[in-house]
Amino acid sequence: MVYQKTESQHRNDIIEICKRVHANGWVASNDGNISIRTGPNTVLCTPTGMSKGYLTTDQLVKVDMDGNKLEGELEASSEVKIHLDVYKNKKGVNSAVHAHPPYSTAYAVAGIPLDQCVIPEIIVSLGSIPLTKYGTPSTAEIPDSIRDYLGDHNAFLLENHGAFTIGGDVYQAYYRMESMELFAKISLLAKTLGNVNTISEENVQKIMDMRSNWIKDEDGYAGCRIDGKFIGAAGSQAGPGGSLPGGLNSVSNGNGSSSSRTGENTAAAASGDDMITIRKSELIEIVSKIVANIVNK
Structure with missing residues (x-):
């Protein structure tokens, strides 16, 4: 269970994933947010207005399940409400990653879900990736748009916004983002070659x-x-x-x-x-x- 880790370990894990999404080019400037549910009523998350590539463990913010700050000098990301809503509505989810990976986000902007039966590994790990209805950033509109898809999905394209993945721990949430972005890249490249061949x-x-x-x-x-x-x-x-x-x-x-x-x-x-x-x-x-x-x- 993810709660078995110490808070220090959780902080280190978030910073590690922050560095990865930044190095991958999935976030620019202060984009993106990452969180871990560290207990029944506690969540560690990235702060607002900070580059993910240069965050330190002491800059992370601890909030309760209603978004009230419990600890930290900085303010929590304004989009932490998406994470909290998922934790409240899907059992077994203890981490979430939101970023703007270019290929996945291109599909989100084009209004095209990643749902075809194309790659065996994606069929096994993610199934299909739905396109959720556009929601104004930092408002309840985004968690509202995701909620109906939570039961059957762990990766989401946010229309005209970016991508969002969830998991039992932060590494699973990150790897799902990694898989989604590769799937989006391969799908787009296949389209440029003239055909996306689905599996029978x-x-x-x-x-x-x-x-x-x-x-x-x-x-x-x-x-x-x-x-x-x-x-x-x-x-x-x-x-x-x-x-x-x-x-x-x-x-x-x-x-x-x-x-x-x-x-x-x-x-x-x-x-x-x-x-x-x-x-x-x-x-x-x-x-x-x-x-x-x-x-x-």
């Missing part, structure tokens, strides 16, 4: 069968997407109330929210019309190919 449903099922022997999810698992269909841990499209807010009969509006298509599909079937659903990212890809073909003629 049969092979995804093999991966998820192995995963079920390695990882026991207390809070669910969202799986990943193939051709508009989410493949869950059981190898089938999740049903209503499953891994995605709004259920599986939902499509992204491009702003992190979802809208139900169930009634529309039923009406279309009754009238004999065929209805398809398409994600914003897929539409962009189709239009881009059409434009490229026109230009090359």
